Amino acid sequence: MSLLKVTDLVVSYGGIEALKGISFEVEQGQIVTLIGANGAGKSTTLRTISGLVSPHAGRIYFEGRDITDVNTQKIVEMGIAMVPEGRRVFANLTVLENLRIGAYLRKDKTEIEEDINYVYSLFPRLKERSWQLAGTLSGGEQQMLAVGRAVMTRPKLIMMDEPSLGLAPLVVRDIFKIILTLKSTGMTVLLIEQNANAALHACDYAYVMETGRITTSGTGDELLSSEAIQEAYLGKASRS
């Protein structure tokens, strides 16, 4: 049984369908990515899974349970964390407080401290800046903090919305390293990316979205070698 299963999801904003019935699955322990152009509905998909947006039709199952109508707070409690688009760290809170607020629903004090140290070991830069306000961090550091904050919820599934957006190539490489590290600890990752190349290299399975529909899917290697994908998303000119 897959960890997350989405069936025929339809979402509309003010009469316009952002998702026109998409279905996909995320297997336990894998990195699954949704790639596609701006406006394809990738962010809407994650926001709907998180309960921030209510779907028009379709169902979402997590660990076999129907979570379509469950509220955001319960969904976090069940083990789905989100790293939102644009990082959205709490600029007026310190780095440490941003991590603590990730553990807002948890009551296991000693384990929270352990997890803070774990996040600091993943991102030593955050430890150095522990007492700084998050708003003073660089973009890359904020992204690390947003990931760290999501890890603090002890999720089974971590969803990331464009973690590489607007970051320097070196920082992007670091972020992808961390995604692989999270996978190696048993976490499942659902990743949205415009950086299709990096995402396809990192992922186990990928779905391609176009204007609210899933058009193609396959393993990362399959899609990397597909000419249509290369042409549309990887910037390589067709040779035929």
Next chain:
Amino acid sequence: MFDTLLPYLLAGISVGGQYAMIAVGYTLVYGILRLINFAHGDIFTAAGFFMIYLTASLPIGISIPLVILLTVVLGFVVERVAYKPLRSAPRMSIMISAIGVSYLLQNLMWYITGGLAKQYPVLPFLSQTIRLGSAATKLVTIVTPLLTIGLVVALVMLINHTKIGMAMRAVSVDFETSQLMGIKINSVISVTFIIGSAMAAIGSVLYFTNYTAVTPTVGAMPGLKAFVAAVFGGIGSIPGAMIGALIIGICENLIKAAGLTAFSDAFTFALLIVVLLFRPTGLFGEKNTDKV
């Protein structure tokens, strides 16, 4: 010179402290909802009437905690009924709703009291006369600033050093991401209304002790001045609201000392205009540290 000014200074600090107790409610709610809670001054007045009706049959020692409790319930209900359903509506709608609540409360008070001024009970403890150097004053004059500073310090500690305080700060910048952390934003918002109303209730006990009667519109002026104080201090900042309120209270009374009593209210609103013109974020207004 000092001897003549001392009573005015004391009165200024005292009335400033009372404005501060109201101003905190404005600034707290604004900090989280970006809403000027126009009903806040009326909640303050309602607290005055609660006191009058409760002391009619209960001893003062029991009435005061009950007044705080009833005011808190009123603030909580107002938020749930008039503001919560508009959470995702444009800011203008919720502001209009706040104005509506203000009129509703005022008219309810007219209806219940029959429009007659009601006698505020004498609180013997706060009204006893004490001597400070050359000045004789009521004990409330000394109690108010001390209580205000104590409560504001406690509130700042709550916001900076507790889990609910951290949640309040998080919700104040980003509803959606706060939800993604598992924070129930409605509970956090209710907490801010509860704190604001409790402070207004305590402020009303201190304020009305100096007056003999309460009418349904009597809260409008102190409410408005507290609002100016919150803007002057930098709306959203709790220490700012207190300092703004103290400055306004002291200035008003110094103007009275100078024999210009008729202009003391005008001063407050002139100050508002000057602040809005030259420093719209106030003394301690939020600086934007967002990085895009």
